[in-house]
Amino acid sequence: MSKPSSAAIYARISSDTTGEGLGVQRQLEDCRKLAADRGWQVAEEYVDNDISAYSGKIRPAYQRMLQDMAAGLRDAVIMYNSDRLTRQPIELEEFIRVCDQAGIEQVASVSADFNIGTDDGLFNLRIMAAFAAKESGRKSARQKRQIQQRAEAGLPGGGSTRPFGYEPDKITIRESEATIVRSLVDRFLAGESTRSLAIWLNDSGIPTSSGTARWASQTVRGMLRGPRLAGLRVHQGAIIGKGIWQPIISEEVHARILAEFDKRKTSQHRAPRRYLLSGMLRCGNCGAKLNSAAKHSATRSETRRYVCTADPRTGGCGRLTVVAAPVEEWLTEAVLYRLDSPDLAAALTGQAHEDAERDALMEELQADRAQKDELARMWANREIASADWKSAREPIEVRIAATERRLHQMQGTEGVAQIAGTGDEIRASWASLNLERQSAIIKALLDFATIKPGKRGAQSLDPSRVVPTWRL
Numbered sequence: 001m002s003k004p005s006s007a008a009i010y011a012r013i014s015s016d017t018t019g020e021g022l023g024v025q026r027q028l029e030d031c032r033k034l035a036a037d038r039g040w041q042v043a044e045e046y047v048d049n050d051i052s053a054y055s056g057k058i059r060p061a062y063q064r065m066l067q068d069m070a071a072g073l074r075d076a077v078i079m080y081n082s083d084r085l086t087r088q089p090i091e092l093e094e095f096i097r098v099c100d101q102a103g104i105e106q107v108a109s110v111s112a113d114f115n116i117g118t119d120d121g122l123f124n125l126r127i128m129a130a131f132a133a134k135e136s137g138r139k140s141a142r143q144k145r146q147i148q149q150r151a152e153a154g155l156p157g158g159g160s161t162r163p164f165g166y167e168p169d170k171i172t173i174r175e176s177e178a179t180i181v182r183s184l185v186d187r188f189l190a191g192e193s194t195r196s197l198a199i200w201l202n203d204s205g206i207p208t209s210s211g212t213a214r215w216a217s218q219t220v221r222g223m224l225r226g227p228r229l230a231g232l233r234v235h236q237g238a239i240i241g242k243g244i245w246q247p248i249i250s251e252e253v254h255a256r257i258l259a260e261f262d263k264r265k266t267s268q269h270r271a272p273r274r275y276l277l278s279g280m281l282r283c284g285n286c287g288a289k290l291n292s293a294a295k296h297s298a299t300r301s302e303t304r305r306y307v308c309t310a311d312p313r314t315g316g317c318g319r320l321t322v323v324a325a326p327v328e329e330w331l332t333e334a335v336l337y338r339l340d341s342p343d344l345a346a347a348l349t350g351q352a353h354e355d356a357e358r359d360a361l362m363e364e365l366q367a368d369r370a371q372k373d374e375l376a377r378m379w380a381n382r383e384i385a386s387a388d389w390k391s392a393r394e395p396i397e398v399r400i401a402a403t404e405r406r407l408h409q410m411q412g413t414e415g416v417a418q419i420a421g422t423g424d425e426i427r428a429s430w431a432s433l434n435l436e437r438q439s440a441i442i443k444a445l446l447d448f449a450t451i452k453p454g455k456r457g458a459q460s461l462d463p464s465r466v467v468p469t470w471r472l
């Protein structure tokens, strides 16, 4: 293997100061020394400050490094420790894929080397990442207590994005936006749909608080339903008291908004959907689609599952079962992560080409149909004989059928373009979305996922059993 000539060094300081909180400077020095010892040339150092990889927050330097890697600008990666790189196994898979596509095999850390060109190296890196995720989980027990204390004190919670209507301190009202909120509330209570309000916001050029995402009906819904507007603090889905910020609407108006949502919900007569991934899972033994099924235990408690049903018509083998909840959680997380990944942006760019192809196909289709009509007209006018008409018509009909098939295969992706890059936002409001909407978001990205057979009696889901095939 030749010596890397444009290696990347990655360093990150985590927000956890209680642990082995190593300064970035120290990490960088150790990494530089490692590079020098091996004669690797470093092209760039990527440093993220004070952001835990586990929190799922976007790390700008890390993203930039991935982009440079994907663009073929880096030929090796050095980090202090593999837990500096990723703390979520899903993120690691993304990293490995970028390495794989860019042909990067040498990934070194001060404590261990991973030749990810080999199965052993890959395995080790994965194990380290899984272990780091567990460590972080433990660490977050402390963080959870802190979050609870903040909530009880009525301090604002939530992520890095400020709530619409408030300044970044999440306490002071931003009057220009609060006016908009009040008018949204009035219009909603007057019967306007959240969808129509979202369209109005976009058409009026009013930016969301993140400034990047467009308004979706669900964003409006989440904001209007949220007790925050009435100055109420929510913790783990329940109102626990008054927040220290100023309310934009009264508690009475908040209650009317909820009642209005309930009223609209009950007027839609649709059977509630209970399985998020219906139709999207396949059996790893036989390839058949998995069916949803609930298993009732003696105590009448119920476990939702996806199963391969033995059926000669579908070829189902009947030998695979997976508990629904963990697969749903894992794939949801994978989809939300993917929404923010550079890969998706690239796929969407590629989609522009497909749009061009679609236009070309539509033109062909119209030309063929016009020619077919013209032939019929000539036959009707007795300009050509029946036999000639038939033989001239056949190849055109074959072409039309092929074009129609191809057009049918092309999936519309307008929806994805709208939600791309909003994984964090959607994650924050995920629980408030209904199952139809959640399912639609997953379907927009996921073609299907294959569930591989698991070990008998395993207590938890082994994520490597789930193999997603992305639509985009």
Ligand SMILES: [Zn+2]
Pocket: 283, 284, 285, 286, 287, 288, 308, 316, 317, 318, 319, 320
């Ligand atoms: Zn099967």
